[in-house]
Structure formats: structure tokens, C-alpha cells
Amino acid sequence: xxxxxxxxxxxxxxxxxxxxxxxxxxxxxxxxxxxxxxxxxxxxxxxxxxxxxxxxxxxxxxxxxxxxxxxxxxxxxxxxxxxxxxxxxxxxxxxxxxxxxxxxxxxxxxxxxxxxxxxxxxxxxxxxxxxxxxxxxxxxxxxxxxxxxxxxxxxxxxxxxxxxxxxxxxxxxxxxxxxxxxxxxxxxxxxxxxxxxxxxxxxxxxxxxxxxxxxxxxxxxxxxxxxxxxxxxxxxxxxxxxxxxxxxxxxxxxxxxxxxxxxxxxxxxx
Numbered sequence: 001x002x003x004x005x006x007x008x009x010x011x012x013x014x015x016x017x018x019x020x021x022x023x024x025x026x027x028x029x030x031x032x033x034x035x036x037x038x039x040x041x042x043x044x045x046x047x048x049x050x051x052x053x054x055x056x057x058x059x060x061x062x063x064x065x066x067x068x069x070x071x072x073x074x075x076x077x078x079x080x081x082x083x084x085x086x087x088x089x090x091x092x093x094x095x096x097x098x099x100x101x102x103x104x105x106x107x108x109x110x111x112x113x114x115x116x117x118x119x120x121x122x123x124x125x126x127x128x129x130x131x132x133x134x135x136x137x138x139x140x141x142x143x144x145x146x147x148x149x150x151x152x153x154x155x156x157x158x159x160x161x162x163x164x165x166x167x168x169x170x171x172x173x174x175x176x177x178x179x180x181x182x183x184x185x186x187x188x189x190x191x192x193x194x195x196x197x198x199x200x201x202x203x204x205x206x207x208x209x210x211x212x213x214x215x216x217x218x219x220x221x222x223x224x225x226x227x228x229x230x231x232x233x234x235x236x237x238x239x240x241x242x243x244x245x246x247x248x249x250x251x252x253x254x255x256x257x258x259x260x261x262x263x264x265x266x267x268x269x270x
Contacts, residue, residue, distance in 0.1 A: 010147035014140040014209035017162040018202030024166035028173030029194025046171030047242035048251035052258025053168035060266040061161040062227035066220040080220035088228025101127035128197035134229030136201035140208025160269035164262040
């Protein structure tokens, strides 16, 4: 796999990795073709798993390399990571404030962002699409950092991040398609909308890789930015959704498992 990717330009590598994470989202959304209704226990456990993967990826694949890279700069070691991390959260909050969207499991009158007459289905898709942006950015930035030939950023580590995000994208695709199916939307449309939410990931990955390749000094800031954006998504969206029902223990154990899987991937491959 590594030797196959190495023959391509880093931006193409980012595109391929983004397409992989999108494909995993589509795979999760496709579960609606196999089951009439997805149990809430399974969904909450998978959402918890996704949260654990994102938390682990934010540190092992993004913040830790950002701190290591900061040794090359004449600023305090913690400065790029802290600034980038907080900037990522502020950026997502800004988009969150303006973009109309609706979190899964909430009534339509709880939609956030500017007031709109968009349908509930569209608002649900926008919510997940918004939160897929930092995942694509994280993969692209990691691949762009690997192309800079820095010891703290390698292509295997970037690949581990893409695999981890791809794995946690499966429940995200299901988290869109399953509720739509319960609301009476056809299986085909539920699948289409579920996979559509991740189309932004290849685009974000390409942008992330291209930016850090041409502006190397921002590398540690960019890595930390992606980490901050992902943690914002986890705390603001994924964990609350997983804890809405009566399956809090399952969701919590799912998060523990997800964290462990991502840690193993990063250490083993990175």
C-alpha cells in the first residue's frame, strides 16, 4: 500500500485517501439495504467508537507531530500547537454559527445557524457535511506534512490516520441513512444522502495537502488546527448524539475501543 501511494504526487495521495474515507462513509450508509431498521444500541456504540477514534487521532496523528515540528521554530514549543488547536475550534464554531444544520435526534425547531426553510433531510445532511470537513483536512495536512520529509511526519502515519478516519466514517454514514430510513425515506435515497455527507472529504484533503506543501512554516499550526476542529466536532456533536438514548455505557465503551484502535494503528504504522 505504501509503495503504491509513494508513486503519486502528495496532492494525488491526499485525493486517494479522501476518496477512501468517503467510500467508508458510503459503506456505512449502505447498511440500510441490509436491515429495515438499525438498532439504537448499535448506532450509539458505533458513534462512541467514532468519537474515540477522532480523539486518539487528534493527539497521536496531529498534535504530537505538531509539537515535535515546533522544535524547528524560535517560539515556545507549545505555541504552534496551542494556537492551531484553538483556531480550529474557533473556525468550526464560526461555520457552525452561520450554516443552517440540524443535529441527529433533535426536532426541526432545534436547527442551528441562520434561519432557513430548508427541509429536515437537508439540515441533517448539512450537519454531518460540516463535521466531515476537519476529517478531510486532517488527512490532507498529514500527507502534506509527510511530503516535507520531517522525521515527525511520515506517509505510514498519514495512512494510519486515513484508515482510522475511514473506520469511524462508517457509523457516521449510518447515522445519516438510518434516521432518514426511519422517517420514511426510501432505502436508495437514505443511502444517497448518507454517502453525500462525506463528498466534501476528498476536496478538503486536497486543499489541506496543497496548502501545507507550499507554505511549510504553517505545518505545525495546520496539524493542530485540524486536531482542534476534530475535537470540536467530537464534543459538540458526536458524543452528545451517542449519549442521547439509554445506552450511555455502550457508547462509552465504544469510545474506549475506538481510541485504542486508533492508537494501535498510529503506533503500529506510524
